[in-house]
Amino acid sequence: MKRIQLGNTVFEGRNNVYVLDGETTALVDAGVAVPAVREELRAGLADHGLSFADVDEVFVTHWHHDHAGLAGEIQDESGAIVRVHEADAPLVGGEPSAVDAERELLRERLIEWNLPDETRDGLLSFLERHADLAGRPADVTPFTDGDAFELNGRTYEAVHLPGHAAGLCAFASDDEEAFVGDAILPKYTPNVGGADVRVDSPLETYADSLVRLADRGFDRAWPGHRDAIDDPAGRAATILEHHRDRTRNVAAVLSERGPCDAWTVSAHLFGELRGIHVLHGPGEAYAHLDHLRARGVVDRVERDGAVEYELVEPDPDVDALFPRTDR
Numbered sequence: 001m002k003r004i005q006l007g008n009t010v011f012e013g014r015n016n017v018y019v020l021d022g023e024t025t026a027l028v029d030a031g032v033a034v035p036a037v038r039e040e041l042r043a044g045l046a047d048h049g050l051s052f053a054d055v056d057e058v059f060v061t062h063w064h065h066d067h068a069g070l071a072g073e074i075q076d077e078s079g080a081i082v083r084v085h086e087a088d089a090p091l092v093g094g095e096p097s098a099v100d101a102e103r104e105l106l107r108e109r110l111i112e113w114n115l116p117d118e119t120r121d122g123l124l125s126f127l128e129r130h131a132d133l134a135g136r137p138a139d140v141t142p143f144t145d146g147d148a149f150e151l152n153g154r155t156y157e158a159v160h161l162p163g164h165a166a167g168l169c170a171f172a173s174d175d176e177e178a179f180v181g182d183a184i185l186p187k188y189t190p191n192v193g194g195a196d197v198r199v200d201s202p203l204e205t206y207a208d209s210l211v212r213l214a215d216r217g218f219d220r221a222w223p224g225h226r227d228a229i230d231d232p233a234g235r236a237a238t239i240l241e242h243h244r245d246r247t248r249n250v251a252a253v254l255s256e257r258g259p260c261d262a263w264t265v266s267a268h269l270f271g272e273l274r275g276i277h278v279l280h281g282p283g284e285a286y287a288h289l290d291h292l293r294a295r296g297v298v299d300r301v302e303r304d305g306a307v308e309y310e311l312v313e314p315d316p317d318v319d320a321l322f323p324r325t326d327r
């Protein structure tokens with residue numbers, strides 16, 4: 001296996017493309033579809049004596065443009081099979097109804113989170129300006145949790161880990177290593193709530209995925225960004241702990257300020273935001289507020305489409321709100 005690192009200034013930093021070489025050439029993820037990154041990927045493959053035309057399969061961990069962007073172009077040149085979990089397949093396949101529904105849901109959420117009009121319009125035009133990062137739609141071959149793929153004498157199993165994205169999957173090899181996309185990252189905690197607004201109960205969904213990942217006990221995880229994670233279960237436990245702390249912070253904001261919308265909570269947690277973080281900040285706040293609502297800690301009150309959350313359980317047992325790993 002080889003790793004190619006690609007530039008990416010919009011999302012979580014440089015993207016990893018993993019090359020599984022042998023009789024069959026497969027890639028895990030594909031980078032954003034901009035000319036500079038396309039050339040980086042071509043050059044990176046050429047270093048291993050490969051070109052786009054040599055690629056037989058592309059495994060896409062999730063629909064985000066920094067992972068799926070170039071898959072369609074690679075497929076155009078090679079006829080590669082592009083595999084995506086069924087929940088993300090319509091977006092990577094560019095199905096208009098799915099793309100429109102995601103964008104419409106996003107607009108509704110931005111109103112619900114109560115972003116100021118100017119901020120909301122700025123974010124939507126930012127996303128519009130970066131729409132080409134998605135690249136050409138691929139003709140996708142959907143798979144589902146537990147599906148196995150034989151490749152160069154190894155078996156890779158799809159492990160569905162929704163949260164950061166609805167269809168996010170790890171590909172776990174029979175030597176106990178896994179390509180995990182953005183399910184866990186070495187430095188940052190992957191965004192939940194804003195990164196894929198289609199995910200219901202995003203924080204609970206993600207927490208369950210962290211436990212599932214930890215329980216698998218992989219020896220090593222290869223993430224979508226940055227370097228290998230040598231203790232994936234430990235990293236998953238650390239991210240869970242981080243979310244427990246954040247939930248305490250969210251409850252503290254509501255306790256101090258009284259009822260708040262997601263945008264206000266975000267401002268208290270993250271301060272002023274720019275670029276994609278204008279989506280990720282309130283999305284993260286929303287994920288936590290929604291989780292507290294589901295567990296009866298806060299009430300949800302709607303006013304003119306915007307939603308405020310009021311603390312009704314002033315001293316919640318936050319540890320009890322999250323599942324635990326063995327660690």
Ligand SMILES: [Zn+2]
Binds near residue numbers: 064182195
């Ligand atoms: Zn992502």
Ligand SMILES: [Zn+2]
Binds near residue numbers: 011066182
């Ligand atoms: Zn990413």
